[in-house]
Amino acid sequence: MNWEVIQSYLPLYEKAALLTLKIGWLGIAFSIVLGFVCAIIRHYKVPVLHRIVGIYIELFRNTPLLIQLFFLYFGLPKIGISIDAEVCGVLGLTLLGGAYMAESFRSGLESIEPIQTESAMSLGMSRLQTIWHVILPQAISSSVPAFVANIIFLLKETSVFSAISLMDLMFTAKDLIGLYSKTIECLAMLVVFYLLILLPVSIIGSIVEKKLRFAGFGE
Amino acid sequence: MPDLGLDVLFKGINMQRLLGGLWVSLRISLIAIAISIFLGLVVGWLMTRKNIVIKAVTRVYLEIVRIMPQMVLLFIVFFGTTRLFGWNIDAELSSVIVFSFWGVAEMSDLVRSALISIPKHQYESAYALGMSEGQTYLSVIIPQTFRRLIPLAINLITRMIKTTSLVMMIGVVEVLKVGQQIIEANRKASPNAAFGVYLTVFVLYFIVCWPISMFSKRLEKKWS
Amino acid sequence: MKKIIRKIAAITLAAVVAAALLAGYAFAADDVVYRTVDEIKESGTINIGVFSDKSPFGYVDEYGEYQGYDVYFAQRLAQDLGVEINYISTEAANRIEYLQTGKVDVILANFTVTEERAQEVDFALPYMNVALGIVSHDDRVIRDLSEIGADDRIIVISGTTAETYLVKNYPDILLQKFDTYAAAKSAFENGTGVCWANDNTEVIAFAIENEGYTVGIESLGSADTIAPAVTKGNESLLNWLNDEIKALGEEKFFHADYEATLAETYGLDYEDTLVVEGGVVAAAE
Structure with a gap:
């Protein structure tokens, strides 16, 4: 290990990490919103919309982000739609993440037995109250593990942004290896930076997961 | 009608080459999936045991896989093992190793969380009814676990198939790379090939993954 | 709390294992494998x-x-x-x-x-002989690197001599880096970047094969060989x-x-x- 090399690369990695974080979190924030909306639309079968959302979810859950990005970034301009690389990254991550979040959240909603709604209503709660006080807390808590997994999955997926020329961590490492052949240092820094980004998420995720496990009774 | 650049697909054996490329990705994922399901079930069950050593080891393993992007792992295995051990592993084998390493971890985590999501009273009631541990697992826990597990596991399978698109980055000539080669060789004759080719690759992946997802949905419905 | 501590311990251990692997990797790095x-x-x-x-x-x-x-x-x-x-x-x-x-x-x-x-x-x-060259879109032909504005980006391919040259000699010019030729060319066609810097052989071929492009700079940097x-x-x-x-x-x-x-x-x-x-x-x- 050559520490001087590591030091001289540090600013580049920091910049790359910031880009990874920026696009990653923007994409994740949007995908949570998108996923939530889609899940509600699907679960409560909003007319027309739920079909469209269904097609969207199937399309984006069943194709790789890399291909989606290639299509968005290289394919679409051929028919006159040009999107900037960063926007493309956020858009791609949002579309992919939205589809995943929607499914996780929907399966959370579906895991709640109808009897709960019936009991809540028979206790005199309104439909909204039932959703707010009974369904959502349980749905969220039972989809938390999947949510956390999705967030980590999406952050990791940012590594494919290199394909559309975004200078994220993966691209920076590959680029520096190509330029100066300091493979070991570059890969080591890559691992360390991903650890720095993803470890906190993983730790916080599992704490939240434990704290929110109030859906399973009998323990 | 704008030129969608679909004509290149019918030149020479281009379509056949794309499908060949798809098969390369699929072969890698199928092998890795088989390994992952088998080992994942075993490791996942081990993880619910009380043994502290097993717990520690699996935890560490899981954390490494959980937070390292597959692309990083691919690079480390493909270029790293040669440097470290002098093994010359080709790109396809490296991919299988990385995807299995990742798949086993994710699968076992799913198995673990499915197992622990079964409330304790289910075990207790089964024991109270006089069932042995084996019987409890076989007729009470496993059926319930599977119902929770299958949708997530199939989600993982499609995810693995999709993630094989990354193997292009370590030089496996799979569907996306073939696509790029086609675009490149026909740049002059068919300037819009990028649209047609990437759309086709998108559709091909969808055709592969969608039926699998549908199958899991049907199973899910049937069992609930 | 205990669980969280355990979790952190596991993670630290994971980090140590990763670091150890990398260290081993570093020490073994001098072993070169080749076939006679x-x-x-x-x-x-x-x-x-x-x-x-x-x-x-x-x-x-x-x-x-x-x-x-x-x-x-x-x-x-x-x-x-x-x-x-x-x-x-x-x-x-x-x-x-x-x-x-x-x-x-x-x-x-x-x-x-x-x-x-x-x-x-x-x-x-x-x-083969080679130097660097720069190709631009016909509507704005770059004939000298001084024409590159502060917000303009030059497309380069990661790991090429064009990249090394520009990074070394023109650190202020913004680069848009791609990792494959196919990607770089598609992006250039789609209007990303003001020009594309590469081996002059490559950019000359590109301008000949595709309409609407001009090689504004035919030879840049030192004359090299392949x-x-x-x-x-x-x-x-x-x-x-x-x-x-x-x-x-x-x-x-x-x-x-x-x-x-x-x-x-x-x-x-x-x-x-x-x-x-x-x-x-x-x-x-």
Whole structure:
């Protein structure tokens, strides 16, 4: 290990990490919103919309982000739609993440037995109250593990942004290896930076997961 | 009608080459999936045991896989093992190793969380009814676990198939790379090939993954 | 709380394991793996790294066959060694890595000889001349790098000499980096970046083959050469290659190569400027 090399690369990695974080979190924030909306639309079968959302979810859950990005970034301009690389990254991550979040959240909603709604209503709660006080807390808590997994999955997926020329961590490492052949240092820094980004998420995720496990009774 | 650049697909054996490329990705994922399901079930069950050593080891393993992007792992295995051990592993084998390493971890985590999501009273009631541990697992826990597990596991399978698109980055000539080669060789004759080719690759992946997802949905419905 | 502590312990351990692996990786890094000429002959196959998306130097045609100037040479090498070729598709930034880890025996991927690279791999005698060139869209032709504005981006391919040159000499110019030729060209066509910097051979070919582009700068940086590269220390293969290149000079092999693969793109005008025969670079004009 050559520490001087590591030091001289540090600013580049920091910049790359910031880009990874920026696009990653923007994409994740949007995908949570998108996923939530889609899940509600699907679960409560909003007319027309739920079909469209269904097609969207199937399309984006069943194709790789890399291909989606290639299509968005290289394919679409051929028919006159040009999107900037960063926007493309956020858009791609949002579309992919939205589809995943929607499914996780929907399966959370579906895991709640109808009897709960019936009991809540028979206790005199309104439909909204039932959703707010009974369904959502349980749905969220039972989809938390999947949510956390999705967030980590999406952050990791940012590594494919290199394909559309975004200078994220993966691209920076590959680029520096190509330029100066300091493979070991570059890969080591890559691992360390991903650890720095993803470890906190993983730790916080599992704490939240434990704290929110109030859906399973009998323990 | 704008030129969608679909004509290149019918030149020479281009379509056949794309499908060949798809098969390369699929072969890698199928092998890795088989390994992952088998080992994942075993490791996942081990993880619910009380043994502290097993717990520690699996935890560490899981954390490494959980937070390292597959692309990083691919690079480390493909270029790293040669440097470290002098093994010359080709790109396809490296991919299988990385995807299995990742798949086993994710699968076992799913198995673990499915197992622990079964409330304790289910075990207790089964024991109270006089069932042995084996019987409890076989007729009470496993059926319930599977119902929770299958949708997530199939989600993982499609995810693995999709993630094989990354193997292009370590030089496996799979569907996306073939696509790029086609675009490149026909740049002059068919300037819009990028649209047609990437759309086709998108559709091909969808055709592969969608039926699998549908199958899991049907199973899910049937069992609930 | 206990669980969280345990979790953190596990994670620390994970980090330590990762670090240990990397450290081991670092210590073993000097072991270079390569195959000698005899070993290659014995195995019956030579692994040659070429581009698969860099027409007309290394690309794949619609029948799935590798073609191009580099490939034509590769075929001859295999023929004279009496072995089959296993082509390995490389990207610019991977080339050194492929040699150092023994994934390929020879790189014939339009590899420009530079001092930095020569510290990592061994170059044989050259077979082509090259400099850098810059191609722009017709509506705004860049004829000098001083025309590049503060917000303009130049497209480069990661791991190429164009990238190294610009990073070193023009650190203030913004670069838009791609990792494959195919990606860089598609993006350039789609209007990303004001111009594209690469080997002049490549940008000239691009401007000839595609309408709407002009090579504003034909030669930038130093005049370099392109040569086969082998893993550092692989003398047996290096010597064999050098002898081969010298011998091929007798029969004007690279001129024939040019005429078979490049003439269609460049015409015959560039033949003597590009081709290096017998490993001897003609004195600068």
